[in-house]
Structures are given as C-alpha cells and as structure tokens.
Amino acid sequence: MTAREPDRLADLPTPSLVLDEARLDRNIAAMAAFASERGLTLRPHVKTHKSVEIARRQVDAGAAGITVATLAEAEVFAAAGFTDIFIAYPLWLDADKTARLRRLLEASPAGTGPLLIGIDSTEGAERAAQAAAGLFDRLAVLVEIDSGHHRSGVVAAHAASVASAAVQAGLDVAGVFTFPGHSYSPAGRRAAAVDEARELADAVAALAAVGVSARIVSGGSTPSAEFADATVLTELRPGVYVFRDAQQWELGMSTPEDIALTVRTTVVSHRDNHLIADAGSKVLGFDRASFSTGFGRLLDHHDARITAVSEHHATITGVDLPTGSQISVVPNHVCIAVNLADEYLVVRDGAIVGRWPVDARGANT
Amino acid sequence: MTAREPDRLADLPTPSLVLDEARLDRNIAAMAAFASERGLTLRPHVKTHKSVEIARRQVDAGAAGITVATLAEAEVFAAAGFTDIFIAYPLWLDADKTARLRRLLEASPAGTGPLLIGIDSTEGAERAAQAAAGLFDRLAVLVEIDSGHHRSGVVAAHAASVASAAVQAGLDVAGVFTFPGHSYSPAGRRAAAVDEARELADAVAALAAVGVSARIVSGGSTPSAEFADATVLTELRPGVYVFRDAQQWELGMSTPEDIALTVRTTVVSHRDNHLIADAGSKVLGFDRASFSTGFGRLLDHHDARITAVSEHHATITGVDLPTGSQISVVPNHVCIAVNLADEYLVVRDGAIVGRWPVDARGANT
Incomplete structure (x- = not known):
C-alpha cells in the first residue's frame, strides 16, 4: 500500500472482502494435519479463493498440488508457477479449449508431473487424446464418477468403458475422482462419504477388470472430508475449509x-x-x-x-x-x-x- | 480484434456473454419511444449493463441522463463523460464515500446539472450537506420513498421530515423517488405501479406542505413501467429492458x-x-x-x-x-x-x- x-x-x-490471516493459516494447517494423519494426499480446490498467495500457503503447508475447475484457472495458476494441477471437470475440448490445453502442456516444465484433467465419456477421452497428440507424457486423465450428487460423471459400472477408450487412444489413465456434493446437508455429510467410498471402490474395481490400475482415487468436499474412507481414497480435494462460510x-x-x-x-x-x-x-x-x-x-x-x-x-x-x-x-x-x-x-x-x-x-x- | x-x-x-446488437437497439428505441409518448423523462438504470457504449446509445436515443446504484458506478460513468447522473441509493457518507463524492462534485463540468443522490434519513441528509459544503450548487438530493417493496426508503408520511432536514442543512431537494420492486411477480406489475403512484403523490404532497416543490418524481422498474402514472411521475428508471431476461x-x-x-x-x-x-x-x-x-x-x-x-x-x-x-x-x-x-x-x-x-x-x- x-x-x-x-x-x-x-x-x-x-x-x-476482509480476510483474517491468522484464521486462514489455522484452517490451512488443520486440514493439512488431518490429511497427513489419515495418509491422504491433499489437493485443495483453489476455485474457492482463486488466489496465488493462498495456494502457495496451502502447498507450503503440505498440499501435493492444487485442484481447479476451469482451464482458465489452470492457466492463471500455471503462469504463477504451479506444476501439479488437476482440472476436476469433464472438459469438452472444442477448438478453443484444445488450443489452450496444448499451450499449457507445451509450457509445462520438464520433470514435473502430468497435468490432470477429468473425463466422463468416450468421446471426451478421444478428444483429450487428440489434444495431447505428441505430448502424452504431459497429460493424464481421471474418470469422473457420480457418487450420488447426480451432476456430471458416470456411474461406477460405466467407468471401465471410458477408461478403456482413453487407454486405447493412448492416454495415461491416472484413476478416478468424484465430488460428493450431496454432503451439503446437515444429515448428509457422513452418508455422502459412505457413498463416495463405495462408488469409488466400485470404479477402481471396474478399471482393474480392464487392466487399468488407479493410482489416484480422489474425493472429498469440506463437509465430507472428516468421514473420508482412507482405505479407498488416496486424496482429498476440499475447497471451502480455508475460509469457511x-x-x-x-x-x-x-x-x-x-x-x-x-x-x-x-x-x-x-x-x-x-x-x-x-x-x-x-x-x-x-x-x-x-x-x-x-x-x-x-x-x-x-x-x-x-x-x-x-x-x-x-x-x-x-x-x-x-x-x-x-x-x-x-x-x-x-x-x-x-x-x-x-x-x-x-x-x-x-x-x-x-x-x-x-x-x-x-x-x- | x-x-x-x-x-x-x-x-x-x-x-x-453474447449480445445481439439489433435487439439491443430495438429495446432501447422502444422504451425511449414509450417514455416520450407518455411525456416522461427516461433515466435508465445502467447497473444492468455497466457499459459506457450502451449508456451512450440510451442517451443518443433520448434518455435525459442515467441512474446508477453505487458511487463507484458514478465514478466510472462520470469519467466517461456522463454529466446527468442519479445515484438512486441512500448513500451513507462515511469518510471514504464523503471524499469520493467531493471529488465527483469538484470534477463535474461547469454548466451541467447537479449530481443527484438518494437520502432516506435526516442524518443522511446532514451528512450529504457536510460532504457538499461549498459545492451546494453541484448536488441535489431525492428522498427515497418505500412504495411497497419494503427495502430502504421512508413511508410517504415521513418524507417531509427528511426533506426539511435537507433544506435546513442547505441542500437542494429535487424531489422523490421509489423502486416498486414488488412489480416482480406475474400478478403484481399493475398493482405495484398503482402503489408507486399513490405513495409518490402522497410524498409530493408531504413535501409541498413543508414548502418543498418536487421537480423530479422518479419511479419505474421494467415490469411496472408500462403502467406508470404520468400524472404523478416525471421520470422512469427501468434497467433490464435493454437486454430482457x-x-x-x-x-x-x-x-x-x-x-x-x-x-x-x-x-x-x-x-x-x-x-x-x-x-x-x-x-x-x-x-x-x-x-x-x-x-x-x-x-x-x-x-x-x-x-x-x-x-x-x-x-x-x-x-x-x-x-x-x-x-x-x-x-x-x-x-x-x-x-x-x-x-x-x-x-x-x-x-x-x-x-x-x-x-x-x-x-x-
């Protein structure tokens, strides 16, 4: 100033907008400690804060990477130096988004992990493969599972066909993810976490049956995180916990x-x-x-x-x-x-x- | 491009956001023609579009000035050259807003009409007078009337005390305004316009009783504009009509x-x-x-x-x-x-x- x-x-x-820095830092530390105790990777959703400074604090506190909702958010955070980014959305790669995704892949620093994106259809998988042509080592996909929120995503039984299409197209299928958004009710938090674990486990089994080993099994909203099943999930993607509301x-x-x-x-x-x-x-x-x-x-x-x-x-x-x-x-x-x-x-x-x-x-x- | x-x-x-220019121009022309036929001044609310280009088209089509909701909007449109601006909101002039209002008044070109702002309390009037000290010719106030939407504003019976406080403090009281927001229901449009006319007429009478002549009697939302009573109102402030929704x-x-x-x-x-x-x-x-x-x-x-x-x-x-x-x-x-x-x-x-x-x-x- x-x-x-x-x-x-x-x-x-x-x-x-007024942000209490001490409370922010406390919330960041508490979720990092919780994930660490459970042996879960923390990949916070930065759509909540859209702030490079706050995302840096989350990574400094132990987050393995970040989650974004849009290609445009990925562009902002990649430009700020973040390398482990998951676009947790079933991107439809039209001409505009194909060109932008390729620019992101081409600009990703050597030696960093792949950019992760969501898919929930065989055509989405094929478009992702076309977009990443020649750059397959820099992109990996996660199949979105509908665990009860009934938005995008496929039911666990259909995950194998999407994953198979991705593999056939040459893509690295890193695993599966879900957003248990039906956790947003006072009585629904625990039940949503139970649904999340069951549907993700079924999807992991479905992928295994077609020869795909899910190394990332990603779930978790702020309300359901407390009940996340660490025997099934490998990572959590809560967002709102940094601020609460x-x-x-x-x-x-x-x-x-x-x-x-x-x-x-x-x-x-x-x-x-x-x-x-x-x-x-x-x-x-x-x-x-x-x-x-x-x-x-x-x-x-x-x-x-x-x-x-x-x-x-x-x-x-x-x-x-x-x-x-x-x-x-x-x-x-x-x-x-x-x-x-x-x-x-x-x-x-x-x-x-x-x-x-x-x-x-x-x-x- | x-x-x-x-x-x-x-x-x-x-x-x-995609804007159909031909439809925009048609909507602007239709409302301008409607207001003109009724003998009403049109002062469109630019909070709908927040666009200098669209506001210019509204003025070119016959609008007498513009309405904004915030001091920050007034700053944007004043910087773009608009001179007849009404902040249709009961501004609370704290230190920040007092300083910003004074800058607007000081920057207003000579020979243009006063900046108009809303008030709905005697303390609001006194603060406006303090903020305009030495610049009384560049500011005028309108008393906000609650015509049934029950948000801000005073009931017509209390308008006189607010107007009197403003006059005593040295302010130019230009008149009264209301937002008949209860017009937003399928059956409520005509009834809201009836309420609007009755309450504004009562407020005008209340001001007259304390020696204040209302030269501006301002009302009108897009849904109620069709039923606006031109025997009471002098101006309309619709916003959404440019786009519809x-x-x-x-x-x-x-x-x-x-x-x-x-x-x-x-x-x-x-x-x-x-x-x-x-x-x-x-x-x-x-x-x-x-x-x-x-x-x-x-x-x-x-x-x-x-x-x-x-x-x-x-x-x-x-x-x-x-x-x-x-x-x-x-x-x-x-x-x-x-x-x-x-x-x-x-x-x-x-x-x-x-x-x-x-x-x-x-x-x-």
Whole structure:
C-alpha cells in the first residue's frame, strides 16, 4: 500500500472482502494435519479463493498440488508457477479449449508431473487424446464418477468403458475422482462419504477388470472430508475449509471463530422492523441452500438473519444497530463472494497487513 | 480484434456473454419511444449493463441522463463523460464515500446539472450537506420513498421530515423517488405501479406542505413501467429492458425474440436424464424468483429447464442434445450475469462485430 491509502479498516470502502490471516493459516494447517494423519494426499480446490498467495500457503503447508475447475484457472495458476494441477471437470475440448490445453502442456516444465484433467465419456477421452497428440507424457486423465450428487460423471459400472477408450487412444489413465456434493446437508455429510467410498471402490474395481490400475482415487468436499474412507481414497480435494462460510456454520462444520472471510458492510438505512446494509447479491451472491436460515449470517450478531437480498441491499432482522454501523457479513457460499471481488483486504489483529488480488477472478471458461 | 483472434462465435471460449446488437437497439428505441409518448423523462438504470457504449446509445436515443446504484458506478460513468447522473441509493457518507463524492462534485463540468443522490434519513441528509459544503450548487438530493417493496426508503408520511432536514442543512431537494420492486411477480406489475403512484403523490404532497416543490418524481422498474402514472411521475428508471431476461420472459413482459443477451455455453456431459452445460452460478448467478421455473431458460429450446446450478455446471432437462452442442442460456436476472463478466461479444446477423467491456464490472462500493 502506498502511504496515501487508508490503513484503518473503518476508512475503507464498503462493501469489501476482509480476510483474517491468522484464521486462514489455522484452517490451512488443520486440514493439512488431518490429511497427513489419515495418509491422504491433499489437493485443495483453489476455485474457492482463486488466489496465488493462498495456494502457495496451502502447498507450503503440505498440499501435493492444487485442484481447479476451469482451464482458465489452470492457466492463471500455471503462469504463477504451479506444476501439479488437476482440472476436476469433464472438459469438452472444442477448438478453443484444445488450443489452450496444448499451450499449457507445451509450457509445462520438464520433470514435473502430468497435468490432470477429468473425463466422463468416450468421446471426451478421444478428444483429450487428440489434444495431447505428441505430448502424452504431459497429460493424464481421471474418470469422473457420480457418487450420488447426480451432476456430471458416470456411474461406477460405466467407468471401465471410458477408461478403456482413453487407454486405447493412448492416454495415461491416472484413476478416478468424484465430488460428493450431496454432503451439503446437515444429515448428509457422513452418508455422502459412505457413498463416495463405495462408488469409488466400485470404479477402481471396474478399471482393474480392464487392466487399468488407479493410482489416484480422489474425493472429498469440506463437509465430507472428516468421514473420508482412507482405505479407498488416496486424496482429498476440499475447497471451502480455508475460509469457511455460513453454509459450513449452519452445517455444524464451523464455529464463528473459524470463519476467516467476511464482507465488511455498512448499515445505510434503518427501518422499524429491519436494517439495510450495502452488500447485496452483487457482493454476497444469492446462494441459499435448503438448510440455510437466510442469505448469510452476521459474524458478531448470531441471532440476526439476512432475510432478503437484492443487488445492493441486504435486509437484516434480529439485531438493532444505528445507521452507519459497519458489520461483518458471512456469505452463505464463500466461493461465490470471492469471484465477485477483485481483492482481499488482509487483516491481522484488526490491522490491515496487505491486499491480495483475486488472481483468477472471472477465470471461468 | 486482431487478425489472430477467432471471428466465429463457435470458436470462442464458453461460457461467454453474447449480445445481439439489433435487439439491443430495438429495446432501447422502444422504451425511449414509450417514455416520450407518455411525456416522461427516461433515466435508465445502467447497473444492468455497466457499459459506457450502451449508456451512450440510451442517451443518443433520448434518455435525459442515467441512474446508477453505487458511487463507484458514478465514478466510472462520470469519467466517461456522463454529466446527468442519479445515484438512486441512500448513500451513507462515511469518510471514504464523503471524499469520493467531493471529488465527483469538484470534477463535474461547469454548466451541467447537479449530481443527484438518494437520502432516506435526516442524518443522511446532514451528512450529504457536510460532504457538499461549498459545492451546494453541484448536488441535489431525492428522498427515497418505500412504495411497497419494503427495502430502504421512508413511508410517504415521513418524507417531509427528511426533506426539511435537507433544506435546513442547505441542500437542494429535487424531489422523490421509489423502486416498486414488488412489480416482480406475474400478478403484481399493475398493482405495484398503482402503489408507486399513490405513495409518490402522497410524498409530493408531504413535501409541498413543508414548502418543498418536487421537480423530479422518479419511479419505474421494467415490469411496472408500462403502467406508470404520468400524472404523478416525471421520470422512469427501468434497467433490464435493454437486454430482457428469463424473469421478464416468465413475467410475460418479453418474448424470446426480444431477448438481447444470452450466455453461450457448451454441453459437456450427457447423462440418461439430463445434460450438463458449462455455465454455472459463477456465470449465470443463482437468482431464482418465486415465479421462476428454473435457474434460467434456453433461448432456442422453450421446453427445456435448468433444474440446478452449481459453480460450473447447469443441469438441463427437457431437451436432448449431443455433448459438444453450444446453446444459448437466458439468465434469470441479467444484471447479475453481466456483473460476473468482463466483456460482451457483440453479434449482428450471427457474426461477431465487436467486444465491449463491462466497464463498471465490480464497481459495487
């Protein structure tokens, strides 16, 4: 920061993303320790933070590599020097994405592991092979398994045909992965981890039956990670754990003291029955899970609820504060709030100690 | 565009925002003609598009000025040369926003009208007066009225005390404004316009009783504009009409042929009962009104529905298409999708004719 910029949090524009560095580091260390104790590789999903600085801290704390959701995120993190990257998405390699994937493969430093990408169809496998022609040592694929979230991915019984197509096309099939997204319910966390282990084990067996040995068996969301079956999985890909959010709080996964990222906002209007704060859906997002009690929580006012949001208004009930008060809102889904911002204001002991860019903001192609 | 860039839509990265220039121009012209016929000033809300190019077209077509939601948007459009700007929001002028507002006032060209801002409290009025000290001729305030949306704003009966405080503090009170946001329901459009006219008329009377003559009486959302009462209102502030979106479609306000903005996306996964396309909540947003039939519509497949979205996945049912198909998704709430993108791909007759930046993307403080 230059000398002319404000260094007091209260003097900065609202709404702004505020990151508590000590809590961030604690969350990073705790998940790294958990994975290490279980003998699991940790490959955190950086779509949550889209930050080179935070990804470096995750790797420094023991993460083996990183997970991204898009080719554009892979481009940002590869340019920043990351070499062990998994694009955990069934990329459709059209002309644009084929050209971009080839540039990534060609630029990958010698001696590093292959870039990993997801596939969930035989045609996806064939396109990946075409895209990697002549560069087969720099790419490996993982077959996406649907373990109950019912989004992309194949059921375990179909994994063998996708893997066989990939092998026949000349690709290195590194293994299988799944996202047990149905862990996002208070009662669903353990059950989703059970589904995840069963479906991944079935998929590993299906691959073995056609002669493919899965060296990577990858799963794990933040809510299900605690219950991950280390006899089946080799790695975890949690994302939200670095920051936590109101969903994790309301799932019983996080206490308010764990939450590292908030949106600092100002009460701009005081009505008889509610307050209006200046962070709306263009800052917090509009995500609201079936179990959520509102559109976000207030870090320091646990009885308050955000009962409505529009683009620049959050309607808050359950707390009375004077107009002009600054409050810390915990977004329901932190990955969404981060993608709406350009930078983090990093605080330690209440003082601003840095500004980190959201390097991959909008890198969603 | 340089010669090396692709000029075929099918070769561009998905997901991307695609803007149909002919439809945009038609929508701009239609609303301008409507306002002109009614004798209403048109002051379009540019938070929808955040684009200098589109705002220029609106002004060229007859808009008297523009409406913005934030000081940061005002900064972007003032820097681009716009002089008649209304920040339709009850700004809380803390140290940061006071300094920024003063810079805007100081930079406003001589001979142009005042910058307009919203207020909804006596303290807000006093702060505005402090911020404009010595520059009172460059600022005017409008009192925000709650006409039934129950967000910010005061009820009409309280408008006089806010206006009086503003006058006493030395401010020019230009009038009153409201956002009849409860027009966003299929049965609510006409009723919201009736509420809008009644509450604005009451507020005008309340101001007159304390000696304040309202020269601006501002209302109007896209769904309610058709029913705006020109015997009460002097100006309309619709936003979404330039693009339309799935909400307007499902409100019966727009036909698919009116919709100027879509998200071009690729089918990346084909399951037994659904498709997965590569535009999720980080591109479309997560908005879903109570009357919405899904998380967006498909422009060319009217029976299809987006039944779920996650960050990079849209789950589509009701249509069967091969993997790799490119489809045009109509976002539920277009203002949100625009704020998630960096540029528009502008097409005319199916060919790309330009790229326009989303100039005020993220300008939400």
